[in-house]
Amino acid sequence: MPNLFPTVPKTLSLFAEPAKTVVRVIDTETAGQRFEEDAVLEIGSVDLDIATGQIFNPMQTLVDPEGVVINPHARRVHQISDDMLFGAPRFAEAVAPFAGAAFYAAQRAEFDRPRLRLTGRWLCTHKLALRAFPDVRAHGLQSLVKYVPLDLTEVRPQFEGLHPHRALYDALCTAVLLRSIAEALMPRCQDVADFLDRAEQVSNQPALLAKLRFGKHKGVPLRDVPPDYLEWLIREPGMDADAVYAAKHHLAQAVVRGARADRTGTAG
Incomplete structure (x- = not known):
C-alpha cells in the first residue's frame, strides 16, 4: 500500500514528550x-x-x-x-x-x-x-x-x-x-x-474510495475505471467530494505507473 499510506521517515526529537497512545x-x-x-x-x-x-x-x-x-x-x-x-x-x-x-x-x-x-x-x-x-x-x-x-x-x-x-x-x-x-x-x-x-x-481528508458508488462503472475498482471517465468525473459540477478526491488520486497514480513503464522500457 505504498501509495495509500506511504512511508514518511522523520527525525525524532530528543526532547519530545512521551506520546499519548x-x-x-x-x-x-x-x-x-x-x-x-x-x-x-x-x-x-x-x-x-x-x-x-x-x-x-x-x-x-x-x-x-x-x-x-x-x-x-x-x-x-x-x-x-x-x-x-x-x-x-x-x-x-x-x-x-x-x-x-x-x-x-x-x-x-x-x-x-x-x-x-x-x-x-x-x-x-x-x-x-x-x-x-x-x-x-x-x-x-x-x-x-x-x-x-x-x-x-x-x-x-x-x-x-x-x-x-x-x-x-x-x-x-x-x-x-x-x-x-x-x-x-x-x-x-x-x-x-x-x-x-x-x-x-x-x-480529515475526503475518503479515498476503493470503488465507484454510482454511474456506469458502479462497483468497479477505481484503479480499473477508464481515465477519461475519471477526468469527466473531476470536471463535473457538484460531484461527490470523496469520488473527486479518489479519482484525482488514481489518475495521479496512473501517471506514475506510466512514467515508471517508460523508464523501464528505455532501460531495456
Whole structure:
C-alpha cells in the first residue's frame, strides 16, 4: 500500500514528550432525524492503547431525547424503545464521562463528532480502513468484521444483551478494527505518534474510495475505471467530494505507473 499510506521517515526529537497512545473509540445511536433536529439516544465507548493493543474501560449510557421523535427506520435498526429511555440522563449529563480523551475514533467520525461535540483529535476508522484494507468487499463496520476478517473473541463477552447498532457493541467492534488498522499501517510509520498524526490527517481528508458508488462503472475498482471517465468525473459540477478526491488520486497514480513503464522500457 505504498501509495495509500506511504512511508514518511522523520527525525525524532530528543526532547519530545512521551506520546499519548490511548484512543477513546466511541459510537452513538440517534433519533435518525436531520442533523439540526437529531438527538443522541445512546453513547458507548472503549479505550484502545495503540501501543499495546489493550482494549479496556467500557462505558455506555442511554440518553433522554428530550422530546425529539425517533425515526421509525432508526428505531428498527437500533431497537431502542421509549421504555428503555425512560429516566435516562439528558445529553449534557450523559456525555460528560466520555470527555477528556486526547484522541477519539469512530467508524464514521463525521457523524459522531458533531453530535457529541467532544474536544480532542478525531480518527475515522472508515477512511483508515479504506487505506489499510482497500480490497475488502465493503467498508461498513459489519462488512469489515466479516471480510477482513476481525477476530472479536476478546471482546465477545461484553456483547451480552447487545447487538449490532447498539453503541457499545459497535464501539467494541470499531476498537478491534482500529487495532487491526494500526497493525497493518504501523510498519510504515516511525512510531505510534507518527501513526496517530498521519491517521488524523487521513481522517480529515475526503475518503479515498476503493470503488465507484454510482454511474456506469458502479462497483468497479477505481484503479480499473477508464481515465477519461475519471477526468469527466473531476470536471463535473457538484460531484461527490470523496469520488473527486479518489479519482484525482488514481489518475495521479496512473501517471506514475506510466512514467515508471517508460523508464523501464528505455532501460531495456
